[in-house]
Amino acid sequence: MQVTPELLxxxxxLKPLPPATLSRLAQESSVRKFARRGVVLTAGVREEFVCFLFEGRLQGVDFTIDGREVGLYFVEPGDFxxxxxxxxxxxxxxxxxxxxxxxxVFVPMESLxxxxxxxxxxxxxxGERLAARVRQLTRQRSLLGLPNISQRVCCQLWLLVPDDARQNLQASVINNPPTHMEIAIMLNLSRETVSRVFQILQTRQIVRRDGTSLLHVSDTAALKRLAEGKEEL
Amino acid sequence: MQVTPELLxxxxxLKPLPPATLSRLAQESSVRKFARRGVVLTAGVREEFVCFLFEGRLQGVDFTIDGREVGLYFVEPGDFxxxxxxxxxxxxxxxxxxxxxxxxVFVPMESLxxxxxxxxxxxxxxGERLAARVRQLTRQRSLLGLPNISQRVCCQLWLLVPDDARQNLQASVINNPPTHMEIAIMLNLSRETVSRVFQILQTRQIVRRDGTSLLHVSDTAALKRLAEGKEEL
DNA sequence: CTGGCTAAGTGACTACAATCACATAATAAC
DNA sequence: GTTATTATGTGATTGTAGTCACTTAGCCAG
Known part of the structure; x- marks a missing residue:
């Protein structure tokens, strides 16, 4: 599908690039849509494109030698x-x-x-982006060091809360939240364990589900305290 | 202490840089020695130096919110x-x-x-180095996904085996091997658990300790099989 | 509206690594 | 050489998350 410079x-x-450059890039790029569960990039392959995410949520995943799925990071819209x-x-x-x-939007590496x-x-x-990735991987690794399982889940949830809500501790909504399974593989936990933590968070009215595509965070302050270990679940 | 261009x-x-550049960098750099346990770089601080490791072994470590130590990576001589x-x-x-x-050798960032x-x-x-770091962090994260504890330890050990021995499966030596504790925090394990795994590896004559500063890997092939999960401990 | 399918909730049971509490060894410090 | 300190080895115990085996709910397609 055709890509417009405006889209880029x-x-x-990409925004800071001059219009002429954007136009050229746009011509060589293509929009690609994927269904849920679709494989956007394949491990071990020399992918000759950088993938910019316009809408939805991606997850980087790896597999251990024995075939177990490992979640590495989430990609949010606007990122690549x-x-x-x-x-x-x-x-x-x-x-x-x-x-x-x-x-x-897939932009050919060579053009970039x-x-x-x-x-x-x-x-x-x-470079800054790559540095940010290292910082994020490091943070995620520290998360795995937490011996308390609910704290781990709350920390991960906290990272999914929109920035502004994190600042003001206002109630907010997480769009298209990851499934329990997707969270589980990020945190080295079983799906059931994540489910049980969510159960407690819901009865305590800290979060509330609203269909598959919405997760309301009602008590942002409590979530923060749990994530920081200042409060036990 | 004075740094010579040869050292750099x-x-x-740095080797590919022209002699004149190396001389200039050398003048602005300094050799710094640290004792075991010394803090080479401090988290949260804007360190204005890149640290090149000439001799010994470094470990990147972080702390969880609740104060638990988390091992992130090892740095080997020649790396930074x-x-x-x-x-x-x-x-x-x-x-x-x-x-x-x-x-x-501490080289000022601004000079670099x-x-x-x-x-x-x-x-x-x-850039390549940073990319390598991302790959390494990713690999280390996958390691943590392994449900089998001895496999995890063997994988980590495998990564410490010199490259050439990994290729030829020859017996080799790991210099200044990390302590059990240092391995434990890399792998989200307790010190005792690592100790028990080493105990089995030693009785099976796969590795052999030789003072604090040497660890002989006698049966490299077996270590590889264990790391790959082809054999159970 | 009805299957079919995926996600989520839940109890029972179990395995296994953490923790505790030491003993012992090996270094470093004096 | 002797003491202090850090590293390692090991048993006993326990907590806890994983696993299994379901059930229930929610969603989409026809």
């Missing part, structure tokens, strides 16, 4: 993934799966590399 | 750490601790940034 400029990382090859021409290290129906030559700014941006 | 060229990442700020000017995300007495302007090659190299 919806992404914070699969950019590692931009730096080292290596293969994509992990799978990226669509958690919901998604709309993505061309653009970085003309616009070092983009290179800088990519 | 011992690092694969603390480079994240080069990309985003952000604070150092984790502590870096000396596992043995170490000799490091200057060099990247003249030598895009270095920029490319730094």
């Amino acid at each position: 400029s919806a992404f914070p990382s 993934c699969g950019e590692l090859g931009m730096f080292d021409h290596g293969p994509q290290p992990e799978f990226v799966i669509a958690l919901t129906a998604v709309v993505t 590399r061309q653009v970085t030559l003309e616009h070092p700014m983009l290179l800088k941006l990519l | 060229s011992a690092f694969p990442s 750490c603390g480079e994240l700020g080069m990309f985003d000017h952000g604070p150092q995300p984790e502590f870096v601790i000396a596992l043995t007495a170490v000799v490091t 940034r200057q060099v990247t302007l003249e030598h895009p090659m270095l920029l490319k190299l730094l």
Whole structure:
């Protein structure tokens, strides 16, 4: 499907580029839609595209030697993934799966590399992005160190709360929340355990489900306290 | 202490730089030695140096909210750490601790940034290095997904085996191996559990201790099979 | 509206690693 | 050489999350 420069400029990382560059990139890019569960990027393959997420939620997943699924990170709209090859021409290290129906824009790596030559700014941006990824992986790893299981779940949930609500501790909504299973593999837990934690959070009226696509966070302050371990579940 | 250009060229990442550049960098750099347990980089601080490791072994560590220690990665001689700020000017995300007495070279970030302007090659190299770090963090995360504890320990041990021995499955030696505790925090295990796994590995004559500073890997093939889950301990 | 399917809730049971509490060994410090 | 300190080894006990085996709910397609 055709990509317009306007679509590309919806992404914070591309927005600063001049219109001419955006037009050129747009011509070489394509919109790709995936159904829930669709494989967006394949591990071990030299994917020659960077995948920008327009709508929906993605999850980076890997598999252990014995076939167990491991959740690595979530990708939110406006962000991108699969950019590692931009730096080292290596293969994509992990799978990226669509958690919901998604709309993505695939931009060829080679075109992006061309653009970085003309616009070092983009290179800088990519570097910052990669640094952010390292910081996020590090944070996620620390999370796994928590011996208290409910705290782990609450921390993960906390990371899914929109920024503004995190600031003001207002009630908020998480759109298309991951399933219990998807959370479980991120946290090295079983699906049942995550389910039991949610059960407690719901009876305590800290969160409330509203269909599959909405999770209301009613008591943001309580969630924060639980995430920080200041309160036990 | 004074740094010579020769010392700097011992690092694969700096070796390709022209002698004049190396001399300039050498003048601005300093050798710093740390005792075992010394704090090489501090979390949360904007460290204005990239730390190149000449001798010994470092460990990146973080702490969970409840104070539990979490091991993130090991740094081997020839490699460097603390480079994240080069990309985003952000604070150092984790502590870096000396596992043995170490000799490091601290190169000011600002000098390195200057060099990247003249030598895009270095920029490319730094990018590749950061990408490698992401790959390593990802691999380490997958490791934690392993439900079998001894496999986890064997995998980690396998990563410490020198490259050439990994290829040829020859007997080899791990210098200054991490303590059981240091391995434990990398793998989300208790010290005792690691100790028990080592006990089995030793009675099976797969590894052999030789003082504090040497760990002989006698049966590399068996270690590999255990790491891959092809054999149970 | 009715299957078919995926997600989520729940009890019972169990395995297994954490914890505790030491003993012992190996280094480092004096 | 002797003491202090840190690393390691080991048994006993316990808590807790995983697993199994279902049930129930929610969603979508026809």
